[in-house]
Amino acid sequence: MPDYNFAYLDEQTKRMIRRAILKGVAIPGYQVPFASREMPMPYGWGTGGVQVSAACLVPEDRLKVIDQGADDTTNAVSIRKFFEKTAGIDTTEHTGEATVIQTRHRIPEEPLTDDQILVYQVPIPEPLRFLEPRETETRKMHALEEYGLMHVKLYEDIARHGHIATSYAYPVKVEGRYVMDPSPIPKFDNPKLESAAIQLFGAGREQRIYAIPPYTRVVSLDFEDHPFVATKADHACDLCGAEHSYLDEVIIDDAGGRMFVCSDTDFCASRQAQGHRGRLSPGEDAA
Amino acid sequence: MTPLLSVRNIRKSYGARIGCADVSFDLYPGEVMGIVGESGSGKSTLLNALAGHLEPDCGEVLFDTRAEGLRDTLTMSEPERRMLSRTDWAFVHQNPRDGLRMGVSAGGNVGERLMAVGARHYGDIRESATDWLGRVEIAADRIDDRPRAFSGGMQQRLQIARNLVTGPRLVFMDEPTGGLDVSVQARLLDLLRGLVREMGLSAIIVTHDLAVVRLLADRLMVMKSGRVVESGLTDQVLDDPQHAYTQLLVSSVLQV
Ligand SMILES: Nc1ncnc2c1ncn2[C@@H]1O[C@H](COP(=O)(O)OP(=O)(O)O)[C@@H](O)[C@H]1O
Ligand SMILES: [Mg+2]
Numbered sequence: 001m002p003d004y005n006f007a008y009l010d011e012q013t014k015r016m017i018r019r020a021i022l023k024g025v026a027i028p029g030y031q032v033p034f035a036s037r038e039m040p041m042p043y044g045w046g047t048g049g050v051q052v053s054a055a056c057l058v059p060e061d062r063l064k065v066i067d068q069g070a071d072d073t074t075n076a077v078s079i080r081k082f083f084e085k086t087a088g089i090d091t092t093e094h095t096g097e098a099t100v101i102q103t104r105h106r107i108p109e110e111p112l113t114d115d116q117i118l119v120y121q122v123p124i125p126e127p128l129r130f131l132e133p134r135e136t137e138t139r140k141m142h143a144l145e146e147y148g149l150m151h152v153k154l155y156e157d158i159a160r161h162g163h164i165a166t167s168y169a170y171p172v173k174v175e176g177r178y179v180m181d182p183s184p185i186p187k188f189d190n191p192k193l194e195s196a197a198i199q200l201f202g203a204g205r206e207q208r209i210y211a212i213p214p215y216t217r218v219v220s221l222d223f224e225d226h227p228f229v230a231t232k233a234d235h236a237c238d239l240c241g242a243e244h245s246y247l248d249e250v251i252i253d254d255a256g257g258r259m260f261v262c263s264d265t266d267f268c269a270s271r272q273a274q275g276h277r278g279r280l281s282p283g284e285d286a287a
Numbered sequence: 288m289t290p291l292l293s294v295r296n297i298r299k300s301y302g303a304r305i306g307c308a309d310v311s312f313d314l315y316p317g318e319v320m321g322i323v324g325e326s327g328s329g330k331s332t333l334l335n336a337l338a339g340h341l342e343p344d345c346g347e348v349l350f351d352t353r354a355e356g357l358r359d360t361l362t363m364s365e366p367e368r369r370m371l372s373r374t375d376w377a378f379v380h381q382n383p384r385d386g387l388r389m390g391v392s393a394g395g396n397v398g399e400r401l402m403a404v405g406a407r408h409y410g411d412i413r414e415s416a417t418d419w420l421g422r423v424e425i426a427a428d429r430i431d432d433r434p435r436a437f438s439g440g441m442q443q444r445l446q447i448a449r450n451l452v453t454g455p456r457l458v459f460m461d462e463p464t465g466g467l468d469v470s471v472q473a474r475l476l477d478l479l480r481g482l483v484r485e486m487g488l489s490a491i492i493v494t495h496d497l498a499v500v501r502l503l504a505d506r507l508m509v510m511k512s513g514r515v516v517e518s519g520l521t522d523q524v525l526d527d528p529q530h531a532y533t534q535l536l537v538s539s540v541l542q543v
């Protein structure tokens with residue numbers, strides 16, 4: 001069996017990544033360039049998040065990995081296994097028990113605490129990329145706080161759809177300064193970006209790290225006459241009855257039957273274990 | 288009276304080749320200055336040096352700023368200069384593709400400058416955009432179309448609307464009618480003349496087309512090989528050219 005350095009990366013690389021993380025924490029929302037390393041998994045599988053997690057983990061940590069809110073997808077399972085093997089750390093599926101959580105596309109429903117770190121896998125870190133492909137120009141826009149273009153994007157949304165249709169990767173302004181892409185989380189999760197936990201964002205292919213320190217002000221961009229709304233499907237969870245959690249729509253039979261379930265599987269399971277029931281919970285009104 | 292723009296000894300070389308040299312002039316509020324000369328005479332180089340797109344080798348470009356009066360825009364900080372470019376200054380490119388966002392709707396193109404200076408009310412932005420599209424004779428129902436779907440003349444009119452929406456105090460234009468069919472040119476010229484009069488615009492217009500300056504410019508500078516060889520009131524220069532090169536220019540246009 002090969003002998004890995006703790007959490008796969010060598011100590012020098014981890015120090016380099018930690019320096020980038022510290023700089024990111026010092027300048028909330030600012031994209032810090034870092035020398036992304038080859039990881040034993042393809043881009044798009046969260047190599048940026050994995051490197052950030054590797055640089056944060058200590059032997060006492062308990063890691064949770066979620067993908068679209070679920071702990072059991074291929075991506076989540078393989079990243080969890082990767083760290084079990086290379087760092088020998090404990091893992092968990094329970095949000096409340098984890099000290100480090102790596103995520104793709106969701107923020108857990110259970111409020112995080114100030115002794116937790118949330119690590120995001122980020123595909124495209126640059127929120128201005130959509131309208132301005134030149135990197136030299138977007139850097140200048142950030143440096144000079146020229147963010148009018150971000151509103152042009154929202155304007156286009158309203159012009160085309162009658163409302164702001166952007167529902168993922170909804171741009172935010174961090175601590176009144178940097179405009180940031182929160183990674184493709186649903187905009188329902190945007191209010192949770194103001195958190196007690198440290199939030200770290202890693203983009204592997206694009207070689208950027210950025211951060212939101214605990215209790216930082218994070219404002220979703222909008223217009224006065226089209227204010228930001230953190231929307232979700234207008235249903236309760238069919239399994240646990242939760243009314244304020246983000247829901248996935250699931251097709252349950254060939255006849256087009258559907259159900260809505262919490263996308264956060266741990267949240268849903270915990271509620272069911274506590275006795276909460278939904279419309280389609282087995283053994284009750286689903287007879 | 289303080290000039291709006293005071294240009295002193297501007298020079299810009301490309302290696303050993305002179306782009307423009309020893310150019311000085313004053314532009315007063317409400318004035319339109321035409322810069323004419325054949326292709327390669329240094330008109331675009333000069334205009335870009337004045338507008339901050341090219342860094343000249345030497346000289347001063349003093350602008351009468353709202354806050355502090357005359358200031359050399361070449362020694363301003365970059366943020367200050369960029370702020371000027373999206374508030375008090377405007378630049379109309381010859382090729383509308385260089386001055387428009389082709390992937391953004393007409394309304395978004397016009398609204399961008401408003402949003403850049405802090406407009407955050409969608410309804411108000413849209414109203415201004417609609418108003419400006421009307422002023423450049425683009426039908427209101429094209430507001431959500433992208434410029435790609437527009438003819439060349441419409442694209443150029445859209446570029447003008449996008450530039451004028453914030454009420455700039457100085458407009459730079461590089462061959463605004465270039466590349467358009469003659470009939471389309473005439474309509475655009477008419478429109479520009481109307482806007483210049485109605486808004487009391489101060490502008491510097493570069494063109495090789497003497498008909499354009501005849502219609503729009505109060506004063507003229509004639510350039511040859513990077514230098515100004517003659518300047519004066521438009522009618523004077525065109526009707527009674529003094530410099531041999533200007534005489535040649537004027538006579539060649541008469542033949543067309
Ligand atoms: N980027 C450049 N590099 C080198 N030479 C240039 C460049 N741009 C313009 N020139 C030269 O500078 C002179 C003036 O060009 P330009 O300002 O484009 O003239 P105009 O706009 O009057 O046609 C020409 O000799 C031209 O070849
Ligand atoms: Mg030119």
Ligand SMILES: [Zn+2]
Pocket residue numbers: 237238239240241242245261262267268269271
């Ligand atoms: Zn549930």
